[in-house]
Amino acid sequence: MSVVSLLGVNVLNNPAKFTDKYEFEITFECLEPLEKDLEWKLTYVGSATSDQYDQELDSLLVGPIPVGVNKFIFEADAPKTARIPDAEILGVTVILLTCAYDGREFIRVGYYVNNEYDSEELNAEPPAKPIIERVKRNVLAEKPRVTRFAIKWDSEASAPAEYPPEQPEADLVADGDEYGQGQQRRGFRDGWCGERRRECSR
Template sequence: MSIVHLQNVEMTNATANFADPYIFRVTFECISPLSEDIEWKLIYVGSAASSKYDQELDSCMVGPVPVGVNSFEFEAEAPSPSKIPETDLLGVTVILLTASYKDAEFIRVGYYVNNFLEKEYLESRPDLQQYVDDPNKVLDLTKVDLDVTKLRREVLVSKPRVTRFNIKWDFEDAPAQQSDSLQTSQHTSNMTAVA
């Protein structure tokens, strides 16, 4: 049985410039006292090809955690574009919000992120006109001098992927199992714990 139930994750800036920080409001319920803090992390998946491009954007310790409903704001800096392969800078990737207790991850919330260039920027560049004319054409950043300050991101907050892991809490021995569920809403991810 989980001691911490994630109730809600709200992202206040789902559509923003690529370089803007990620800002979350996290609400969770703790149903029993905890002897240690909870560690929260935000990870940007830089490439589906290899985890070596993953960037831990920030982490924070939350605690002591009282019994009841708790809420906090988590702000993490944007990923470094120089650490992302050029072929993966545009398009769809993932961010992962994770929570761990005593170094054991017990919940992971994944969101799809679409990184794109505004149509106006593409239209202002004659060398990029072909990508305006054919939106299905893939922009090869290795052949284009791109101003990364023009990159935008859109986080698909309405469709989070929530994975829960059974861990050993302070009072029990729990087997290593996981359960997946998906709860959605507009601009807010409402999540209910699975017993």
């Protein structure tokens, strides 16, 4: 059984401009004291065909973790457009919110993100070079895809039967009712895989 359970993720600034920062209100429950911090990361998938365009937008160490229900705000800058192919700026892509303990990822939440212009004229005839300041994003927050991984926590007794696990325990359907608040071009690639620290609020 996981020592930390994700209870909810609320996308705060959505929809927003492409260049606006991402903001998430994250609620989770910790069942027993932890020796180390939790590391949260947000990754922007820049291309459906190659992970070389993936960008880690930010990472955050959260701790010490009190037992019980905890809540915090995770903020991350928008992706650097210079690292995204022009042909991949518009349309639907993915962001990945992940959490790891002692370097072992145990939860991954994927959201589709629709990027389009703020006018019908530009969407009908998009210029060859994207006009970034006119692009808006909409995180499809009501349809997250959640994947859970069995990991070893602080005690040896918490290690899964096969450690490290070869395959994650995955939810193959959207977890919108439990975790979140919708044109689809890209799918989830197989194998989706500056440090700060923050304390939790109860």
